[in-house]
Amino acid sequence: MLQTLSRPLSRFVERWLPGPLILAIILTAIVSAMALTMTDIGVGDLILGWGDGLTGLLAFMTQVSLVLLLGFTLANTRPVHRLLVRVASVPRTPRQAYGFVTIIAGIGSLISFGLGLIVGGVISVEVARVARSRGVKLHYPLLVASAYSGFVVWHMGYSGSGPLNAATEGGAYSSLPGGLVDVTRTTFSSWNISATVVTLVVIAGAMMLLAPKEHEYIAPAPDAVFDAVEAPADSADPEADRSRTPADRLEHLRLFTLALGALLGAYLVLYFGKNGFDLTLDIVNWTFLALIMLLVGNAKELAALIVRGGRTVGEVLLQYPLYAGIIGMMSVSGLVDVISGFFIDISTPGTLGLWTFFAAGLLNMFVPSGGGQFTVMAPLFAEPARALGVDQSVVIMAISYGDQWTNMIQPFWAIPLLAVAGLKVRDILGYTFITLLLSGIIFAGVLLIIGAG
Incomplete structure (x- = not known):
């Protein structure tokens, strides 16, 4: 049944789905039309709202970009890359x-969404490389789709921006009913952890069942991707070392990166000692930067990794x-209130x-930013949760x-x-639609069970 569903979907998206930039422009047009027809805003005010909003996520965009860049860098330090190759x-x-790639990418996503995405790409390439050396045929689009499917649990883990925002002073819940909500009630609740495990197991099983049979077409990995992901070259070259200037030698000393890593590590220990397990995106980033500094060979190697990571x-x-x-546009027009109000009006405590x-x-289709979306939605749903007697953790995780x-x-x-795996979006979405269906059933079921309790 899963294969029957995925094949026509794969053919459809391969033919009709545009690239991400074109899709973002099309979504902008759709939201404009919705705002003009569903609210009282005028064209001029809507354009002003759009233009003013362009800079609204710059700080968060920097945090997210660091997560991706540091995730790539950490995954490609020699010790971590060797581990990934062995895995x-x-x-x-x-x-x-x-199934294996789904689980590995899922675990990486639970640690950090950026790490999960990069590890998913790297592990897909390495698994394909090992399989080719063994004479095992893998359908590479499905392998990469499996890696992206593991990403479906990212917001349930360590770097989930919604729960982190709700637990952070100055975040959305600072001025909402009940105040801050600790991550022990959301990310680390027993029901969220159970849902995470069930989701990963089910999705991994589904990816295994989607495997094409031997007589069906199996698309191999393009040769070019095997050169795109590689461990950093060892800088220990005696000939090159003799020709280095004092400045070059300083850049090749590991002492400096180790010292910075140790300093960051000391800060994190003191931070958690003072604030408890208070996670923010900044702390997630500094955690990964500390690990990178402790694992990378030297500043020269780090610079090379950063340049390579720029494409992510x-x-x-x-x-x-x-x-x-x-x-x-959605905020200035009140469109978010219109959409959210519809769902609030038909809700009961359960x-x-x-x-x-x-x-x-639905809103994520137009605003694929966990932190940005949470900032907009949390104030709208927190008050109904209080009025209906629903624990705020349910709204946050929903x-x-x-x-x-x-x-x-x-x-x-x-x-x-x-970018790491060397495929286009249309190559994988037919398979990840299956992930959407199955994970949606699990997420909806968990929220109904918790709501009934």
Whole structure:
């Protein structure tokens, strides 16, 4: 049944789905039309709202870009890259490979969404490389789709921007009913952890079942991708060392990066000692930067990795302002209130989480920014939750689930992974639509169970 669903979808998106930039422009036009027909705003005010909104996510865009860039850099430090290469040799059959890549990318996404995307791309290439050396045929688009499918749990993990925002002073919940909501009630709640495990197992199983049979067409990985992901070259070259200037030698000393890594590590220890397990996106970034500094060979190697990692954030930097502009239009016109109000009006204490989830999934198609979307939606759903006696953690995680859910058909976050894996968005979305269906059932079921409790 899964194969029957995925094949026509794959053919459809291959033929009709435009690139992410074109899609962002089309979505801008759709939101403009919705705002003009569903609210009382005029054309001039809407354009002003769009233009003013373009800069609305610059700070968050910087944080997100750092997550992606640092995730790429960490994954490609020699120790981590060697580990990934060894890990890639674990699966022995095609079906094992699809399920294995899903789990690895999912675990990486739970640690950091940026790390999950980059690890997903790297592990796909390495698994394909090992399989080719063993004479095992892998359908590469499905392998990469498996990696992106692991991303469907990112907002349930360590770097989930919604729960982090709700737990951070100055975030959306600072002035909302009940105040801040600790991550022990959201990310680290038993029901969220259980949902995470179930989702990963089900999605990994689905990717395994989608494996093409031997008589069907199996698309191999293009040769070019095997040169795109490689471990940093060892800088220990005696001949080159003799010709280095004192400045060059300083750049090749590991002492400086180790010292900075140790300093960052000391800061993190003191920070957690003072604030407890208070996570923010900044702390996630500094954690990964500390690990990079401790693992990288020297400053020269780090600079080379940063240059290579630039391709993972280029399109994100270009498109993020467009989605920020969409947020601006939806906010200034009141369109977010209209959409959210519809779902709030039909909610009961038992179904508020479910309808919040669907509202978040819909809005994520236009605003694929977990943090930006949460900032807009949390104030709208927090008051109904208080009035209906629903725990705020349900609303927070429902927004988070909806955000990660429709990423499977909103291709914005696939860009960094595909930049590493060497494919286009249209190559994988037919498969990730299956992930959307299955994960949606799980997320909706969990929220209904929690709501009923």
